[in-house]
Amino acid sequence: MSESAELKPQRRYRGESRSERQAARRAKLVEAGFRIFGTIGYRAATVRQVCAEAGLTERYFYESFARKDDLFVAVYELVMVRIGGAMQEAIAAADGSAEAKARALLGAYFGTIERDPGLGRILLIDVLSAGRDKDRIYRDAMAAFTDLVRNEARVLLPRGATSAVREEVVAAGIVGAIVHVAMRWVISNFDRPRNEVIEGLLSLLLAASR
Structure with a gap:
């Protein structure tokens, strides 16, 4: 990657950069995981349930977490x-x-x-x-x-x-x-x-x- 590409500012959407939006989605998933794990337990919980609780698609789950x-x-x-x-x-x-x-x-x-x-x-x-x-x-x-x-x-x-x-x-x-x-x-x-x-x-x- 060239130096100019590395220094290129991130495109902002509604005042937020891509990394800021990703961090916000990750925080929502963590809070959703907290609620789901605390309610039904880690073993019973699924990625789909966590995503539904967070109001996000599974695509965004795997953006932040591998599993x-x-x-x-x-x-x-x-x-x-x-x-x-x-x-x-x-x-x-x-x-x-x-x-x-x-x-x-x-x-x-x-x-x-x-x-x-x-x-x-x-x-x-x-x-x-x-x-x-x-x-x-x-x-x-x-x-x-x-x-x-x-x-x-x-x-x-x-x-x-x-x-x-x-x-x-x-x-x-x-x-x-x-x-x-x-x-x-x-x-x-x-x-x-x-x-x-x-x-x-x-x-x-x-x-x-x-």
């Missing part, structure tokens, strides 16, 4: 941004005590899941059967959650966890406990009140931080 697996990765990343942002905001607004930080983290995590059960299904259930990338995206999500605990809620780590390796192990253990309890809660269709779940985990986190 349904790739869409799920994008949806899962969206879910992680939403729940991670909620936790960060809650932790930042809490006072500096271990109890306040722990309550804020758990309240944001379980509150977000309860308000949007579809998000919880994608985050905790569907990811375990989401095709070839499930191991990577689940591992990345757990690592991001662990980093959040280490960086934003360090007060939850026991005072004896002085080495970086020990901190990571303890933080990973905290995250593992939260995720396991949340998974059981979602599978049970929220059979216990959120406050009971949070208080139970709170006692565990505070005991670990002492």
Whole structure:
């Protein structure tokens, strides 16, 4: 390709370039995937259903994604941004005590899941059967959650966890406990009140931080 061709400005349609229109279509597909996966599950969902929900043809689906697996990765990343942002905001607004930080983290995590059960299904259930990338995206999500605990809620780590390796192990253990309890809660269709779940985990986190 010549230099002049590379620098040629994109033709605009209704004030948007081709790349901007493609990005907008991709965002619509991700939001549609979020709704469809959260309602009927990843396994049952089809590309056709996602496209119908987005109001786009399948041609535009394959413009952005090679397969349904790739869409799920994008949806899962969206879910992680939403729940991670909620936790960060809650932790930042809490006072500096271990109890306040722990309550804020758990309240944001379980509150977000309860308000949007579809998000919880994608985050905790569907990811375990989401095709070839499930191991990577689940591992990345757990690592991001662990980093959040280490960086934003360090007060939850026991005072004896002085080495970086020990901190990571303890933080990973905290995250593992939260995720396991949340998974059981979602599978049970929220059979216990959120406050009971949070208080139970709170006692565990505070005991670990002492």
